Amino acid sequence: MKKLLFLSILILSFLGCKNKEELNVQSNNEKETTEQKVNDFAIVIHGGAGTILKENMTPELEDAYKSKLEEAIKVGYEILKNGGSSLDAVQKTINVMEDSPLFNAGKGAVFTNAETNEHDASIMDGKTLKAGASAGTSNVRNPINLARAIMDHSPHVMLAGKGAETFAKEQGLDLVDPSYFYTERRFNALQKIKETEKVEMDHDDKQAFYDPFIKDSKYGTVGCVALDKNGNLTAGTSTGGMTNKRWGRIGDSPIIGAGNYANNATCAVSGTGWGEFFIRAMVAHDISALMEYKGLTLQEASKEVIQKKLTELGGDGGIVAVDKNGNMVAEFNTAGMYRATMNDKGELTIAIYKE
Ligand code: ASP
Numbered sequence: 001m002k003k004l005l006f007l008s009i010l011i012l013s014f015l016g017c018k019n020k021e022e023l024n025v026q027s028n029n030e031k032e033t034t035e036q037k038v039n040d041f042a043i044v045i046h047g048g049a050g051t052i053l054k055e056n057m058t059p060e061l062e063d064a065y066k067s068k069l070e071e072a073i074k075v076g077y078e079i080l081k082n083g084g085s086s087l088d089a090v091q092k093t094i095n096v097m098e099d100s101p102l103f104n105a106g107k108g109a110v111f112t113n114a115e116t117n118e119h120d121a122s123i124m125d126g127k128t129l130k131a132g133a134s135a136g137t138s139n140v141r142n143p144i145n146l147a148r149a150i151m152d153h154s155p156h157v158m159l160a161g162k163g164a165e166t167f168a169k170e171q172g173l174d175l176v177d178p179s180y181f182y183t184e185r186r187f188n189a190l191q192k193i194k195e196t197e198k199v200e201m202d203h204d205d206k207q208a209f210y211d212p213f214i215k216d217s218k219y220g221t222v223g224c225v226a227l228d229k230n231g232n233l234t235a236g237t238s239t240g241g242m243t244n245k246r247w248g249r250i251g252d253s254p255i256i257g258a259g260n261y262a263n264n265a266t267c268a269v270s271g272t273g274w275g276e277f278f279i280r281a282m283v284a285h286d287i288s289a290l291m292e293y294k295g296l297t298l299q300e301a302s303k304e305v306i307q308k309k310l311t312e313l314g315g316d317g318g319i320v321a322v323d324k325n326g327n328m329v330a331e332f333n334t335a336g337m338y339r340a341t342m343n344d345k346g347e348l349t350i351a352i353y354k355e
Contacts, residue, residue: 035325037325039325039326039328039343040229040326040344041080041081041086041226041227041228041229041326042080042227042326042341042344043076043077043080043089043093043225043341044224044225044226044320044328044329044341045069045097045222045224046221046222046223046224046318046319046320046338046339047065047068047097047220047222047338048103048221048272048337048338049218049219049272049273049316049317049332049334049336049337050217050219050220050335050336051217051218051335051336052218052334052335052336052337052338052352052353053335053336053353054353057352061213062352065352066352068096068100068103069339072094072097073093073340073342074342074348075089075092075095075096076092076224076226076342077342079092080226080227080229083228083229084228085230085234086126086226086227086228086234086268087123087148089224089228090144090225090226090235090236091123091145091148091236093224094121094144094236094238095142097222097238098142098143098238099142103338104186104221104222105119105239105240106143106238106240107180107181107183108183108185108220108240109181109241110190110240110242111186111189111190111243111244112244112245113194113246114246115187115190116138116178117181117182117240118136119134119136119143119239119241120133120134120135120239120250120251120253120254121133121144121147121236121238121254122134122147122158122236122237122254122255122256122260123144123151124235124256124262124268125151125234126233126262126263126264126265126268127232127264129263130151131151131260132149132151132152132157133147133150133256134147134150134159134164134168134254135158135160135161135164136160136164136248137161137164137165137168138181139168139176139177140164140165140173140174140175140176141175141180142173142238144238146164146167146168146171146173149167150164153171154167157256181240186243189243190244192210192212193210193244209274219272219317220240220272221237221240221272222238222239223236223259223270223271223320224236224270224320225262225268225270225321225322226268226322227268227322227323227324227326232264233262233264233268233324235261235262235269235270235284236260236270237253237254237259237260237270239251241253241275251278251279252273252278253275256285257282257284257285258271258275258278258282258284258285259272259278259283259284261284261285261287265324266291266292266298266324267287267288267291267322267323267324268323269283269287269288269302269320269321270319271283271318272319272337273315273317273332274317276315277314277316278317281305281309281310283306283309283310284319286301287302287305288301290304291323297323298321298322298327298329299327302329303331306331306332306333307333311333317333318330318331318333318334319332326343332354336352337352338352339351339352
Protein backbone atom coordinates (compact mmCIF):
# COMPACT_ATOMS: atom_id res chain seq x y z
CA MET A 1 0.00 0.00 0.00
CA LYS A 2 2.79 2.40 1.06
CA LYS A 3 4.69 1.50 -2.11
CA LEU A 4 1.63 2.30 -4.21
CA LEU A 5 1.22 5.71 -2.52
CA PHE A 6 4.92 6.52 -3.07
CA LEU A 7 4.66 5.51 -6.72
CA SER A 8 1.59 7.71 -7.35
CA ILE A 9 3.29 10.74 -5.69
CA LEU A 10 6.30 10.15 -7.95
CA ILE A 11 4.14 9.97 -11.08
CA LEU A 12 2.13 13.06 -10.09
CA SER A 13 5.19 15.18 -9.38
CA PHE A 14 6.75 14.04 -12.68
CA LEU A 15 3.61 15.15 -14.53
CA GLY A 16 3.67 18.44 -12.61
CA CYS A 17 7.23 19.11 -13.68
CA LYS A 18 6.37 18.37 -17.26
CA ASN A 19 3.49 20.85 -17.17
CA LYS A 20 5.77 23.46 -15.68
CA GLU A 21 8.28 22.82 -18.43
CA GLU A 22 5.56 23.24 -21.00
CA LEU A 23 4.56 26.47 -19.31
CA ASN A 24 8.12 27.75 -19.49
CA VAL A 25 8.36 26.88 -23.12
CA GLN A 26 5.07 28.63 -23.75
CA SER A 27 6.09 31.85 -22.00
CA ASN A 28 9.40 31.87 -23.85
CA ASN A 29 7.52 31.50 -27.10
CA GLU A 30 5.25 34.36 -26.15
CA LYS A 31 8.28 36.52 -25.50
CA GLU A 32 9.74 35.50 -28.82
CA THR A 33 6.62 36.59 -30.65
CA THR A 34 6.64 40.06 -29.03
CA GLU A 35 10.38 40.26 -29.72
CA GLN A 36 9.98 39.27 -33.34
CA LYS A 37 11.22 41.56 -36.10
CA VAL A 38 8.24 43.27 -37.67
CA ASN A 39 10.28 45.25 -40.19
CA ASP A 40 13.79 44.73 -41.57
CA PHE A 41 14.04 48.47 -41.84
CA ALA A 42 11.71 51.36 -40.99
CA ILE A 43 11.58 55.14 -40.80
CA VAL A 44 9.40 57.64 -38.91
CA ILE A 45 9.44 61.45 -39.09
CA HIS A 46 7.76 64.38 -37.38
CA GLY A 47 7.41 68.04 -38.29
CA GLY A 48 6.26 69.31 -34.92
CA ALA A 49 3.31 68.87 -32.56
CA GLY A 50 0.83 71.40 -31.18
CA THR A 51 -2.71 72.74 -31.25
CA ILE A 52 -3.10 71.70 -34.86
CA LEU A 53 -6.85 71.71 -35.53
CA LYS A 54 -8.56 70.89 -38.80
CA GLU A 55 -10.80 73.96 -38.53
CA ASN A 56 -7.76 76.27 -38.55
CA MET A 57 -6.20 74.56 -41.53
CA THR A 58 -6.82 75.23 -45.22
CA PRO A 59 -6.85 72.25 -47.60
CA GLU A 60 -3.92 73.84 -49.50
CA LEU A 61 -1.78 74.14 -46.39
CA GLU A 62 -2.66 70.60 -45.33
CA ASP A 63 -1.59 69.35 -48.76
CA ALA A 64 1.64 71.35 -48.61
CA TYR A 65 2.57 69.76 -45.27
CA LYS A 66 1.63 66.28 -46.40
CA SER A 67 3.55 66.42 -49.65
CA LYS A 68 6.67 67.77 -47.93
CA LEU A 69 6.47 65.00 -45.32
CA GLU A 70 6.11 62.45 -48.11
CA GLU A 71 9.03 63.89 -50.07
CA ALA A 72 11.23 63.87 -46.97
CA ILE A 73 10.44 60.35 -45.75
CA LYS A 74 10.89 58.87 -49.22
CA VAL A 75 14.45 60.18 -49.35
CA GLY A 76 15.29 58.20 -46.19
CA TYR A 77 13.28 55.19 -47.30
CA GLU A 78 15.24 54.88 -50.56
CA ILE A 79 18.53 54.99 -48.67
CA LEU A 80 17.37 52.26 -46.28
CA LYS A 81 15.90 50.12 -49.06
CA ASN A 82 19.22 50.19 -50.92
CA GLY A 83 21.07 48.99 -47.83
CA GLY A 84 22.29 52.44 -46.73
CA SER A 85 22.84 53.40 -43.11
CA SER A 86 20.18 54.81 -40.80
CA LEU A 87 22.62 57.69 -40.11
CA ASP A 88 22.51 58.77 -43.77
CA ALA A 89 18.76 58.19 -44.01
CA VAL A 90 18.05 60.35 -40.96
CA GLN A 91 20.40 63.15 -42.02
CA LYS A 92 19.15 63.37 -45.61
CA THR A 93 15.50 63.17 -44.60
CA ILE A 94 15.96 66.01 -42.11
CA ASN A 95 17.75 68.08 -44.80
CA VAL A 96 14.54 68.12 -46.86
CA MET A 97 12.52 69.48 -43.94
CA GLU A 98 15.27 71.95 -42.98
CA ASP A 99 15.20 73.38 -46.50
CA SER A 100 11.42 73.91 -46.35
CA PRO A 101 9.95 77.09 -44.79
CA LEU A 102 7.02 75.02 -43.45
CA PHE A 103 8.91 73.73 -40.41
CA ASN A 104 10.70 75.41 -37.53
CA ALA A 105 14.14 74.16 -38.56
CA GLY A 106 16.69 75.44 -41.06
CA LYS A 107 14.92 77.77 -43.52
CA GLY A 108 11.69 78.07 -41.49
CA ALA A 109 13.31 78.69 -38.10
CA VAL A 110 11.56 80.96 -35.61
CA PHE A 111 12.97 84.32 -34.49
CA THR A 112 14.70 85.13 -31.23
CA ASN A 113 13.85 88.23 -29.20
CA ALA A 114 16.79 89.96 -30.94
CA GLU A 115 15.20 89.16 -34.34
CA THR A 116 17.86 86.60 -35.25
CA ASN A 117 17.57 82.84 -35.87
CA GLU A 118 19.47 80.41 -33.66
CA HIS A 119 19.46 76.75 -34.57
CA ASP A 120 19.90 73.63 -32.42
CA ALA A 121 20.32 70.08 -33.73
CA SER A 122 21.56 66.64 -32.72
CA ILE A 123 22.10 63.16 -34.09
CA MET A 124 22.80 59.90 -32.27
CA ASP A 125 24.14 56.58 -33.54
CA GLY A 126 22.52 53.68 -31.70
CA LYS A 127 25.31 51.26 -32.62
CA THR A 128 28.24 53.12 -31.05
CA LEU A 129 26.24 55.45 -28.76
CA LYS A 130 28.20 58.26 -30.34
CA ALA A 131 26.40 61.57 -30.67
CA GLY A 132 26.87 65.04 -32.10
CA ALA A 133 24.99 68.22 -31.25
CA SER A 134 25.16 71.90 -32.17
CA ALA A 135 23.47 74.77 -30.36
CA GLY A 136 22.78 78.40 -31.15
CA THR A 137 24.26 78.64 -34.65
CA SER A 138 23.09 81.35 -37.06
CA ASN A 139 24.78 80.72 -40.41
CA VAL A 140 24.82 76.96 -40.93
CA ARG A 141 22.26 76.10 -43.60
CA ASN A 142 21.62 72.54 -42.39
CA PRO A 143 22.28 72.25 -38.65
CA ILE A 144 21.82 68.46 -38.72
CA ASN A 145 24.89 68.25 -41.00
CA LEU A 146 26.87 70.16 -38.39
CA ALA A 147 25.67 67.77 -35.67
CA ARG A 148 26.80 64.83 -37.82
CA ALA A 149 30.20 66.46 -38.49
CA ILE A 150 30.68 67.05 -34.76
CA MET A 151 29.97 63.38 -34.10
CA ASP A 152 32.16 62.10 -36.93
CA HIS A 153 35.06 64.57 -36.94
CA SER A 154 35.48 66.10 -33.49
CA PRO A 155 36.35 64.61 -30.11
CA HIS A 156 33.28 66.37 -28.61
CA VAL A 157 29.56 65.80 -28.39
CA MET A 158 28.21 69.35 -28.32
CA LEU A 159 29.50 72.62 -29.77
CA ALA A 160 27.75 75.97 -29.38
CA GLY A 161 27.58 79.44 -30.93
CA LYS A 162 30.64 80.98 -32.61
CA GLY A 163 32.84 77.96 -31.93
CA ALA A 164 30.36 75.65 -33.61
CA GLU A 165 30.23 78.00 -36.61
CA THR A 166 34.05 78.01 -36.86
CA PHE A 167 34.04 74.22 -36.81
CA ALA A 168 31.31 74.18 -39.51
CA LYS A 169 33.52 76.40 -41.71
CA GLU A 170 36.55 74.19 -41.14
CA GLN A 171 34.47 71.18 -42.14
CA GLY A 172 33.44 72.86 -45.38
CA LEU A 173 29.73 72.83 -44.54
CA ASP A 174 27.27 74.99 -46.44
CA LEU A 175 27.24 78.42 -44.73
CA VAL A 176 24.68 81.11 -45.55
CA ASP A 177 24.08 84.75 -44.78
CA PRO A 178 21.75 84.87 -41.74
CA SER A 179 19.15 86.66 -43.90
CA TYR A 180 18.61 83.29 -45.66
CA PHE A 181 16.56 82.26 -42.63
CA TYR A 182 14.14 85.19 -42.84
CA THR A 183 10.52 84.21 -43.48
CA GLU A 184 7.68 86.69 -43.14
CA ARG A 185 5.45 84.26 -41.32
CA ARG A 186 7.97 83.66 -38.52
CA PHE A 187 8.85 87.34 -38.31
CA ASN A 188 5.18 88.26 -37.90
CA ALA A 189 4.81 85.61 -35.21
CA LEU A 190 7.60 87.29 -33.24
CA GLN A 191 5.98 90.72 -33.61
CA LYS A 192 2.67 89.34 -32.37
CA ILE A 193 4.29 87.80 -29.32
CA LYS A 194 6.16 91.01 -28.53
CA GLU A 195 2.89 92.97 -28.76
CA THR A 196 1.13 90.66 -26.31
CA GLU A 197 4.14 90.81 -24.02
CA LYS A 198 3.81 94.58 -23.83
CA VAL A 199 0.19 94.43 -22.69
CA GLU A 200 0.20 91.28 -20.60
CA MET A 201 3.01 91.03 -18.11
CA ASP A 202 1.83 87.59 -17.09
CA HIS A 203 1.60 86.23 -20.61
CA ASP A 204 0.93 82.63 -21.43
CA ASP A 205 4.24 80.88 -22.06
CA LYS A 206 2.66 78.99 -24.95
CA GLN A 207 2.57 82.30 -26.83
CA ALA A 208 6.20 81.54 -27.48
CA PHE A 209 5.09 78.82 -29.85
CA TYR A 210 2.49 80.86 -31.73
CA ASP A 211 2.09 79.91 -35.37
CA PRO A 212 0.06 82.27 -37.58
CA PHE A 213 -0.79 79.45 -40.03
CA ILE A 214 -2.62 77.34 -37.51
CA LYS A 215 -3.56 80.36 -35.36
CA ASP A 216 -2.39 78.67 -32.18
CA SER A 217 0.65 77.21 -30.49
CA LYS A 218 2.80 74.78 -32.42
CA TYR A 219 6.20 73.30 -31.90
CA GLY A 220 7.64 73.00 -35.38
CA THR A 221 10.86 71.12 -34.75
CA VAL A 222 11.64 68.33 -37.22
CA GLY A 223 12.87 64.86 -36.36
CA CYS A 224 13.57 61.48 -37.89
CA VAL A 225 14.28 58.01 -36.51
CA ALA A 226 15.30 55.00 -38.56
CA LEU A 227 16.28 51.34 -38.39
CA ASP A 228 18.48 50.05 -41.21
CA LYS A 229 18.95 46.54 -42.64
CA ASN A 230 22.01 46.03 -40.42
CA GLY A 231 19.91 46.58 -37.29
CA ASN A 232 21.38 50.01 -36.59
CA LEU A 233 19.18 52.72 -35.11
CA THR A 234 19.64 56.49 -35.50
CA ALA A 235 17.73 59.49 -34.14
CA GLY A 236 18.04 63.07 -35.38
CA THR A 237 16.35 66.34 -34.40
CA SER A 238 16.69 69.89 -35.77
CA THR A 239 15.00 73.12 -34.65
CA GLY A 240 14.94 76.89 -34.50
CA GLY A 241 13.79 76.54 -30.88
CA MET A 242 11.24 78.88 -29.42
CA THR A 243 9.96 82.22 -30.81
CA ASN A 244 11.15 85.20 -28.72
CA LYS A 245 13.81 83.13 -26.94
CA ARG A 246 16.64 85.13 -25.39
CA TRP A 247 19.76 84.90 -23.26
CA GLY A 248 21.14 82.12 -25.45
CA ARG A 249 18.27 79.81 -24.55
CA ILE A 250 18.87 76.22 -25.68
CA GLY A 251 16.01 73.72 -25.85
CA ASP A 252 15.79 69.95 -25.66
CA SER A 253 16.57 69.21 -29.32
CA PRO A 254 20.39 69.21 -29.01
CA ILE A 255 20.35 67.66 -25.55
CA ILE A 256 21.12 63.95 -25.88
CA GLY A 257 18.56 62.04 -23.83
CA ALA A 258 16.02 64.88 -23.78
CA GLY A 259 14.92 65.59 -27.37
CA ASN A 260 16.95 62.86 -29.05
CA TYR A 261 18.29 59.40 -28.22
CA ALA A 262 19.24 56.14 -29.96
CA ASN A 263 20.48 52.81 -28.67
CA ASN A 264 20.61 49.60 -30.71
CA ALA A 265 19.61 47.66 -27.58
CA THR A 266 16.25 49.46 -27.42
CA CYS A 267 15.03 52.22 -29.73
CA ALA A 268 15.57 55.60 -31.40
CA VAL A 269 13.49 58.59 -30.29
CA SER A 270 13.07 62.17 -31.55
CA GLY A 271 10.90 64.71 -29.74
CA THR A 272 9.07 67.96 -30.33
CA GLY A 273 7.40 70.07 -27.71
CA TRP A 274 8.01 72.45 -24.88
CA GLY A 275 11.76 71.96 -24.58
CA GLU A 276 12.15 72.91 -20.93
CA PHE A 277 9.81 70.07 -19.93
CA PHE A 278 11.48 67.58 -22.27
CA ILE A 279 14.81 68.37 -20.62
CA ARG A 280 13.41 68.00 -17.10
CA ALA A 281 11.67 64.73 -17.96
CA MET A 282 14.63 63.41 -20.00
CA VAL A 283 11.93 62.19 -22.38
CA ALA A 284 13.92 60.37 -25.09
CA HIS A 285 16.28 58.51 -22.78
CA ASP A 286 13.48 57.67 -20.37
CA ILE A 287 11.62 55.77 -23.10
CA SER A 288 14.75 53.77 -23.88
CA ALA A 289 15.43 53.16 -20.18
CA LEU A 290 11.92 51.83 -19.55
CA MET A 291 12.50 49.31 -22.33
CA GLU A 292 16.00 48.39 -21.20
CA TYR A 293 15.47 48.14 -17.44
CA LYS A 294 11.77 47.33 -17.12
CA GLY A 295 11.16 45.33 -20.29
CA LEU A 296 8.36 47.59 -21.52
CA THR A 297 7.49 47.58 -25.22
CA LEU A 298 8.18 50.73 -27.25
CA GLN A 299 4.47 51.53 -27.27
CA GLU A 300 4.12 51.10 -23.50
CA ALA A 301 7.26 53.10 -22.72
CA SER A 302 6.26 55.97 -25.02
CA LYS A 303 2.77 56.14 -23.51
CA GLU A 304 4.14 56.13 -19.98
CA VAL A 305 6.56 59.00 -20.62
CA ILE A 306 4.37 61.22 -22.85
CA GLN A 307 0.90 60.66 -21.40
CA LYS A 308 1.94 60.33 -17.75
CA LYS A 309 5.33 61.73 -16.84
CA LEU A 310 5.46 64.67 -19.27
CA THR A 311 1.76 65.49 -18.92
CA GLU A 312 1.84 65.43 -15.11
CA LEU A 313 4.82 67.77 -15.17
CA GLY A 314 2.74 70.22 -17.27
CA GLY A 315 4.66 69.77 -20.52
CA ASP A 316 3.25 69.11 -23.94
CA GLY A 317 4.48 67.73 -27.23
CA GLY A 318 5.26 64.34 -28.68
CA ILE A 319 7.80 61.89 -30.01
CA VAL A 320 8.35 59.55 -32.90
CA ALA A 321 10.27 56.35 -32.29
CA VAL A 322 11.30 53.05 -33.82
CA ASP A 323 12.65 50.04 -31.95
CA LYS A 324 15.24 47.44 -32.87
CA ASN A 325 12.51 45.16 -34.25
CA GLY A 326 11.08 47.81 -36.53
CA ASN A 327 8.03 48.69 -34.42
CA MET A 328 7.08 52.32 -35.08
CA VAL A 329 5.38 54.73 -32.71
CA ALA A 330 4.10 58.33 -32.78
CA GLU A 331 2.89 59.44 -29.34
CA PHE A 332 1.76 62.98 -28.42
CA ASN A 333 -0.42 64.76 -25.89
CA THR A 334 -1.28 67.71 -28.14
CA ALA A 335 -4.16 68.05 -30.63
CA GLY A 336 -1.94 67.07 -33.51
CA MET A 337 1.52 66.23 -34.76
CA TYR A 338 2.79 66.26 -38.34
CA ARG A 339 4.09 62.74 -38.86
CA ALA A 340 4.78 59.98 -41.37
CA THR A 341 5.95 56.37 -41.30
CA MET A 342 7.29 53.92 -43.89
CA ASN A 343 7.93 50.23 -43.35
CA ASP A 344 10.08 47.74 -45.26
CA LYS A 345 7.20 47.00 -47.64
CA GLY A 346 7.17 50.63 -48.71
CA GLU A 347 3.81 51.26 -47.04
CA LEU A 348 3.44 54.94 -46.23
CA THR A 349 1.23 56.61 -43.61
CA ILE A 350 0.93 60.37 -43.20
CA ALA A 351 -1.13 62.00 -40.46
CA ILE A 352 -1.61 65.38 -38.80
CA TYR A 353 -4.47 65.16 -36.30
CA LYS A 354 -5.35 62.69 -33.56
CA GLU A 355 -7.13 59.69 -35.04
N1 ASP B 1 11.44 71.42 -28.59
C1 ASP B 1 11.78 72.65 -29.24
C2 ASP B 1 12.41 73.57 -28.23
O1 ASP B 1 11.91 73.70 -27.13
C3 ASP B 1 10.61 73.33 -29.83
C4 ASP B 1 9.86 72.52 -30.83
O2 ASP B 1 9.67 71.32 -30.64
O3 ASP B 1 9.41 73.09 -31.83
O4 ASP B 1 13.39 74.20 -28.56
